[in-house]
Amino acid sequence: MNIKFNILLLALLVCAVPLYAQQRSQSPVKVLFVGYDPAKPMPEAKRSYPGMMTEKEFKAEYPLRMPAFKALLGQYFAEVKAVDCRDWKPADSEPYDVTIFDFATTPLEPAKQEKDEKGNMKYISARYLPDNFSKPVIFMASTADEMGRRIGLKLDWLCLCLDADAHHLNANHAIFKGPLEKVVPTLQNKKTPDGVFHYTTGVGIPKEIPMWRVQKExxxxxxxxxxxxxSRGNRFTESPDAEMISSGVCQKDVGAVALGRHGNFFLWGFGASPADMTEEAKKVFVNAVAYMKQFNGRTPIAKKYNDRMATTNDVKEIISHTSRESYDEYVAQIKSFNEANAKENQRLTDKKAAGQQLTREEEESLQYIGGQQEIDSWDVFLKRAMGKYAAKFGTDAAAFQKYMNDNLGYIYCDPEAFFSYSIDEDVQQIGISNHSLKLLDACVAMLKKGEKSELALRVLKKYTGENFATAKQWGSWLSKNRSRLFFSETNGYRFMINTYS
Known part of the structure; x- marks a missing residue:
């Protein structure tokens, strides 16, 4: 990146905004941009620089990002204000329709550790936003997880590995239709990321897929x-408060969310500022800003506080991976990793021995990069994949797969645990999927007939969060809310009420 050239270009853009604005009918949407003000000193880095950027990247971007956003936003919106993220307070967003967070703000509460009811230590993320923050927001890249984790957003950290292209794009979404610019995304067939094929969702995906370039680099x-x-695509759109717009080139599955919305919060997962966005992406970005205004007060219905909980998507992946084919792929991956690791370790060692100075990142990587990862045997690999079911099935992968597939409708994923799942024997006994409203109907009918009433009550309470005692009360509640009920795995693994309708 030519810093001097970009600074000059941005200066020209800022100067041109008033003239350009006279030619364009500007949107009345009021926008607040929250990032680093280059007029203020750069923050001191701790383990890494803000946005998980390297020192070199952050210093190069520091004088450019805020001016670039102001220049672009100023072309389309009549009122744009920029504040330093270290100074922002929740009340600052009140006069504005949409707030864009480029980097995380000063925490309202620091991260901490607390003991849970079982005496185990539990990490509590730092708080950046009040639980009831209802103003429309656009998060840039990793800022979404950093600021949204404490308040239960689905815009979590699956992988900080998103590159420059979007794919599996919903080009019919409103942010491509306007309201400020109509964009027909230019699609070009490119090599499908290798990571896609490591998941069951990658079955049948071509070796090349259409992609939309979001960033120049x-x-x-x-x-x-x-x-x-x-962010994790598993169960992302299970609730009426969320929508996925696109995935992107990364190391994960085709369902990984690069552009998406959860309630009044929008994830623009790509990291580039407008200085490095493509012309089409800049237009879609300002459309997204205008689009979000309508979600003022539409806070998320289904929260997600544990991004390490299992989902039925994960269970299906586990079933698929208990195969020789998956084991062979695992072995090849570990061998490739070890070879690359050894090669990089040798490069850094030789560089240091030659008296050349290592970067900060290279010095840190030398502490762990030399180790070789051990390759598990087939038996160990299989038993680890089966988890607690290894005691039941040993090394009989086919029997495990059949059992799990036969009981998929009765899977219960513990929303408080770390990738824990089981077969709900109560639901299995009834014989109806716990994701189906027919299960609730059956339980109410059992209560009315006095058949296995204790079992029926356990199931009703577990999968609704309600605590009624009689069949009449349960029937009345179900009749009243039936059309608004949806099943959320990530928010308690239960039925919830769509409060938007």
């Missing part, structure tokens, strides 16, 4: 671009 180009974030 990505971190995989080796140019020091800010790395983007993808």
């Amino acid at each position: 990505g971190y995989l180009d080796g140019t020091g671009a800010r790395i983007g974030l993808v």
